[in-house]
Amino acid sequence: MNRNAPPRDADAEAVISLNSVWKVFGARSEEAMAAIQKENLTKPEVLARFNCVVGIADVSFSIRRGEIFCIMGLSGSGKSTLVRHINRLIEPTAGSITLLGRDVMALSGREVxxxxxxxxxxxxxxxxxxxxxxxxxxxxxxxEVQKKPKSERWAISQRTLAMVNLEGYEDHMPAQLSGGMRQRVGIARALASRPDILLMDEPFSALDPLIRRQLQDQFLALSRRLNQTTVFITHDLDEAIRLGDRIAIMKDGRIVQIGTAEDIVSNPADDYIAAFVNDISTLSILHAEGVMEPLEKLELPAGTDMASLPCVAPDCPLDQLVALAAETENPIIVSDETGKTIGVVTRTALLNAIGGRNAPTNGSANKEAPV
Amino acid sequence: MTHADTDAREEHGRDAAQLSDAVHPDAEHADPFGDVGAFLGERSRAFYVDKFRQIGRKPNFAVTFNWTAAILGPFWWSARQLFGIALIFWVLELNILARLAHGLFGDLGAEQAARAEQLMERSAERAAEAARALAAGEDGADRMAQSAENLAKVATEAAAEAERLAAEAPQLVVISLVLLALVKGIQLVAANWILEDKYMKWRARRSSDAIIRLPTVLMTGGLIAVTYLVTALSRVTSQPPPWLFNFPADPEWRNISSTAIDDLFDWITARGGLVFDGIITAINGVVGMLEAFLSGTPWPVIVALIVVLAWRTAGFRTAIFTAAALFYLGLLGFWEKSLATVALLGTAALTSIVLGIPIGIWCARNARVYAIIRPVLDFMQTMPAFVYLIPVIALFGIGKPPAVIATLSFGMPPVIRLTALGLKSVPEDVREAAMAFGATQLTVLLKVDLPMAAPSILTGINQTILMSLGMVVIASLIGAEGLGQDVLQALQFAATGYGILSGLAILFCAMILDRIVQGRISKD
Incomplete structure (x- = not known):
C-alpha cells in the first residue's frame, strides 16, 4: 500500500462528504430528532421516550478521490446503515450528503x-x-438498467469479468460458482458501469480466511489501477488496516475516531478502540515517522558524530528499524528525501512502540477530533 | 489478532469463572432460584426454592408433594396461568364430581321405585275389580285377576330394578372416589415439577411480573366455581330444571335474519342489474369464444397440440400418458363434454390468474391490504362449495356464468396466496442490490421479483386449475354443461358404471393439466 507516498490527486476535491448525518428509525422519528437536537438525548432515552432507535448519530466525514475509506465497527454499530445513506437507499433523518459536488438530498427520484x-x-x-x-x-x-444495447453489454461483461479473473464463466449460473467466485461476480457487477464510487458492504466477511486474503489482494491491485473512491465496510480491524487509506471506527451509530491505521494504532481515541488495537502487531503498521522523537532528544555518545549514525527514511517500517537497532548501539537518525534530518529513534522509543505503548510524539497531529 | 479473538479470550475467562461456581452449586451467588420470590410471591418462596432444588438434583422426575395444588386442583393451576393443564383437570374433576354427586344425592332407584309403586297400585285396583266382578258373577273376572297378577309381577320386577339401582349408588360413589384420589394424586406430584418448568421459561422471558395476578385468579376461579355449581345443581336432583339443558332458541330470530338477507339480495339485484348483466355477458363471451375455438377445431389437431405441449414441458412419458388419457375421453364419448368443461374451467382459471396475480403482488407489497384480503381468502376457501351457489344464483341466475363465478371464487385464493408468498420470499438483499444499481420499482418487479417468485406463482396457478376442476360437478348443479353433468346424472339414477367412467374422465382432465403445469415448474 502506498499510504506513505503523497496522497493521490493531492488536494483532490472531496468526492463524498457527509455533514452531521442522523438517522432515527421509528414511527416518531421526526419528533425524536427535534428532541435530540434540542435536549441532547442519549440513545436509551430516545428509545424510552419515542420508541425510536438511533441508527446513525451526527456522522461527518469527507472522502477524497481515489481514497479507500474503511468504516469499521461491530455488528449493530450502524456501519451498514451508514453506507446506504451514501446512495440514498436509506434516507437520513437530518444532515446533508454531498456526492461529486451535488447535494444528494436535493435530487429527484430519477436523478438518484x-x-x-x-x-x-x-x-x-x-x-x-x-x-x-x-x-x-x-x-x-x-x-441493462441504463438501457445499453446488448452488444455493448456483452463486451463490457467480458472485460469486467477478466478484471476479476473470471473469464470464461459468462454463461455459468451463480449457483454453479464457489463463494469466492460469486463475490468476484459481485465485484465485477459493481465495476461494470465504471463508477466513480464503490460502496462495499462487508464484501469479504462471509468468505473463508484464505479466499478473503486473496480477494483483498486482488481488490487492492484493481483499486490502484482504476483509482476509484471506495467506501469499505468491515468488522475486521486487520482488514481495515490492510486496505484502508483511512479508517473510521464506529460505535453505537457514532464515529469514534477517524485516521490512518498508524494514527489509530498508536493513538487510540478511547479505551474502546484501545481494546481493539491491543492485539494488532505494530511492526508492520508503524513507521519511523511515528516513533521518532525530536532531534533535541539526541544525546550523542562520546566519540561519535552524526554522520556515522544509521539513517532511515520517514516511512521505514518498524520491523526494519528493529533489525537496524539490533546491529548498532546508537540511536537511528530519520531524514526526509531532501536529506534533512527530522528526528531520531532512540532504543527506548523503539521498545515502547513494539510494546504497544504510545510514542510520546507527533502521532496525534492528523487525528480528527472524535465526534 | 482481531477483536474476535479478544472476545473469545474474554469468553474463556467467563467460562472459567462459571466452572469454579459449578464446584459449589449451593454457593449464594450461583443460586438459580434467586427470583422465585418475584415469580410466585415472597410467602411461598422458601417452599418452592426447596422443591425446585430437589427437582434440580434428580436427572429425571423427582417426586415432590404439593398438597395445595392437589386440594385446589384447577383453581391452583389457572391461578398460575397454566390454563391448558387447568382445563384438563377441570374437565376430569367436573366429571368425577358430577358422578359422585349423582351417587350420593341422585336417589338412583327413584324413578323405578315410583314406577313400581304405580304398578302396584294399578295391580291392587285391578285385583279389587276382579274380586268385585267375581262377587257379581260377571264374565272375565278371572281375566281381570290374571291382569292384576301380571301387573303385580311387573311391579315387583320394577321394585327389584329400583333396588338394584339404589344398590349401585355406593358402588358409583366408591369408583368416583377412587378416580378422584387418582386425579388428585397426579396433581399432588406433578404440580411442583410443572411449575418449575414454567419458572424456567419465565426466567428466559426475562419478565419481572409475578405469575399470580389477582384479576386472573378471580376471573378463572369464578368461572370454574360457577361451572361446578351448575353441574352439581343438575346432578343432585333427579329432575333438573329443563332450562339447564335446552338452549333458549327462538325460531323467530332466524326468520327475521333470513328475511333481512333476502331483502338485501333483492335490493342488490334490483339496483345492480346492469353490472350483473355486464359480467354475465363478458363471461358468456369468453366461454363462447373458447367453446367455438375448441369445438371448431378437428379433434386430431387438438390431440396433437396437447400431446406436443405435454412432451415439450413434461417429457416423453407424460406425453404418452396424455395421449392415452385423451383417447379415453374420445373413445368413450366424453369428447364434447370434456371440451365444454375445459372451456368453462379455462375461463374460470384464466380470470383467476389475471385477477389473482396482481392482487397477490399488491398483497405482498402492502401489509395492510394483505391483512384485509387474507381473512376474505380464508372465508372463500373454508365456505362449503355448495353454499357458494346460493348467493351466486341469487345474483346471476343459473347457467354458465354463475358456474364460472362459483368456480372462480373457489379457485382464486391459491394463486393470490402463492403469488404473495413467492414475492415475499424474494431475498431483500437481491432487491436492494437491484435498486442500488438504479433500477426502478417496476424494473425490480419485472426482472427480480417475478422471475424469482415464478415457481411459487406457477404452483399457485396449478392449484387454481385443480381446485376449479374440483368444482365442476358442483357447478353442474346450476346448469353448467360438461363432465360434471354426467356424474350428477349417474348419481341421480344410481348408474354405478357410468358414474365411475365419467368420474375418471374428470380425473384424466385434471391430471393432464396438472402434469403440463408441473412440468413447467420443474423446468424453472
Missing part, C-alpha cells in the same frame, strides 16, 4: 437512480446475485 446507475457500484456481504440470471446477465444488470 441515474446517479446510482452511472456513478456508483455496490458490493454486498451475501453477494445478492440474481440466481435466475447467468453470470453475464448479473454483471451487466447495471448496464
Amino acid at each position: 437512480r441515474e446517479l446510482r446507475a452511472n456513478r456508483m457500484g455496490m458490493v454486498f456481504q451475501h453477494m445478492a446475485l440474481m440466481p435466475h440470471r447467468s453470470v453475464r446477465d448479473n454483471v451487466t444488470f447495471p448496464l
Whole structure:
C-alpha cells in the first residue's frame, strides 16, 4: 500500500462528504430528532421516550478521490446503515450528503437512480446475485438498467469479468460458482458501469480466511489501477488496516475516531478502540515517522558524530528499524528525501512502540477530533 | 489478532469463572432460584426454592408433594396461568364430581321405585275389580285377576330394578372416589415439577411480573366455581330444571335474519342489474369464444397440440400418458363434454390468474391490504362449495356464468396466496442490490421479483386449475354443461358404471393439466 507516498490527486476535491448525518428509525422519528437536537438525548432515552432507535448519530466525514475509506465497527454499530445513506437507499433523518459536488438530498427520484446507475457500484456481504440470471446477465444488470444495447453489454461483461479473473464463466449460473467466485461476480457487477464510487458492504466477511486474503489482494491491485473512491465496510480491524487509506471506527451509530491505521494504532481515541488495537502487531503498521522523537532528544555518545549514525527514511517500517537497532548501539537518525534530518529513534522509543505503548510524539497531529 | 479473538479470550475467562461456581452449586451467588420470590410471591418462596432444588438434583422426575395444588386442583393451576393443564383437570374433576354427586344425592332407584309403586297400585285396583266382578258373577273376572297378577309381577320386577339401582349408588360413589384420589394424586406430584418448568421459561422471558395476578385468579376461579355449581345443581336432583339443558332458541330470530338477507339480495339485484348483466355477458363471451375455438377445431389437431405441449414441458412419458388419457375421453364419448368443461374451467382459471396475480403482488407489497384480503381468502376457501351457489344464483341466475363465478371464487385464493408468498420470499438483499444499481420499482418487479417468485406463482396457478376442476360437478348443479353433468346424472339414477367412467374422465382432465403445469415448474 502506498499510504506513505503523497496522497493521490493531492488536494483532490472531496468526492463524498457527509455533514452531521442522523438517522432515527421509528414511527416518531421526526419528533425524536427535534428532541435530540434540542435536549441532547442519549440513545436509551430516545428509545424510552419515542420508541425510536438511533441508527446513525451526527456522522461527518469527507472522502477524497481515489481514497479507500474503511468504516469499521461491530455488528449493530450502524456501519451498514451508514453506507446506504451514501446512495440514498436509506434516507437520513437530518444532515446533508454531498456526492461529486451535488447535494444528494436535493435530487429527484430519477436523478438518484441515474446517479446510482452511472456513478456508483455496490458490493454486498451475501453477494445478492440474481440466481435466475447467468453470470453475464448479473454483471451487466447495471448496464441493462441504463438501457445499453446488448452488444455493448456483452463486451463490457467480458472485460469486467477478466478484471476479476473470471473469464470464461459468462454463461455459468451463480449457483454453479464457489463463494469466492460469486463475490468476484459481485465485484465485477459493481465495476461494470465504471463508477466513480464503490460502496462495499462487508464484501469479504462471509468468505473463508484464505479466499478473503486473496480477494483483498486482488481488490487492492484493481483499486490502484482504476483509482476509484471506495467506501469499505468491515468488522475486521486487520482488514481495515490492510486496505484502508483511512479508517473510521464506529460505535453505537457514532464515529469514534477517524485516521490512518498508524494514527489509530498508536493513538487510540478511547479505551474502546484501545481494546481493539491491543492485539494488532505494530511492526508492520508503524513507521519511523511515528516513533521518532525530536532531534533535541539526541544525546550523542562520546566519540561519535552524526554522520556515522544509521539513517532511515520517514516511512521505514518498524520491523526494519528493529533489525537496524539490533546491529548498532546508537540511536537511528530519520531524514526526509531532501536529506534533512527530522528526528531520531532512540532504543527506548523503539521498545515502547513494539510494546504497544504510545510514542510520546507527533502521532496525534492528523487525528480528527472524535465526534 | 482481531477483536474476535479478544472476545473469545474474554469468553474463556467467563467460562472459567462459571466452572469454579459449578464446584459449589449451593454457593449464594450461583443460586438459580434467586427470583422465585418475584415469580410466585415472597410467602411461598422458601417452599418452592426447596422443591425446585430437589427437582434440580434428580436427572429425571423427582417426586415432590404439593398438597395445595392437589386440594385446589384447577383453581391452583389457572391461578398460575397454566390454563391448558387447568382445563384438563377441570374437565376430569367436573366429571368425577358430577358422578359422585349423582351417587350420593341422585336417589338412583327413584324413578323405578315410583314406577313400581304405580304398578302396584294399578295391580291392587285391578285385583279389587276382579274380586268385585267375581262377587257379581260377571264374565272375565278371572281375566281381570290374571291382569292384576301380571301387573303385580311387573311391579315387583320394577321394585327389584329400583333396588338394584339404589344398590349401585355406593358402588358409583366408591369408583368416583377412587378416580378422584387418582386425579388428585397426579396433581399432588406433578404440580411442583410443572411449575418449575414454567419458572424456567419465565426466567428466559426475562419478565419481572409475578405469575399470580389477582384479576386472573378471580376471573378463572369464578368461572370454574360457577361451572361446578351448575353441574352439581343438575346432578343432585333427579329432575333438573329443563332450562339447564335446552338452549333458549327462538325460531323467530332466524326468520327475521333470513328475511333481512333476502331483502338485501333483492335490493342488490334490483339496483345492480346492469353490472350483473355486464359480467354475465363478458363471461358468456369468453366461454363462447373458447367453446367455438375448441369445438371448431378437428379433434386430431387438438390431440396433437396437447400431446406436443405435454412432451415439450413434461417429457416423453407424460406425453404418452396424455395421449392415452385423451383417447379415453374420445373413445368413450366424453369428447364434447370434456371440451365444454375445459372451456368453462379455462375461463374460470384464466380470470383467476389475471385477477389473482396482481392482487397477490399488491398483497405482498402492502401489509395492510394483505391483512384485509387474507381473512376474505380464508372465508372463500373454508365456505362449503355448495353454499357458494346460493348467493351466486341469487345474483346471476343459473347457467354458465354463475358456474364460472362459483368456480372462480373457489379457485382464486391459491394463486393470490402463492403469488404473495413467492414475492415475499424474494431475498431483500437481491432487491436492494437491484435498486442500488438504479433500477426502478417496476424494473425490480419485472426482472427480480417475478422471475424469482415464478415457481411459487406457477404452483399457485396449478392449484387454481385443480381446485376449479374440483368444482365442476358442483357447478353442474346450476346448469353448467360438461363432465360434471354426467356424474350428477349417474348419481341421480344410481348408474354405478357410468358414474365411475365419467368420474375418471374428470380425473384424466385434471391430471393432464396438472402434469403440463408441473412440468413447467420443474423446468424453472
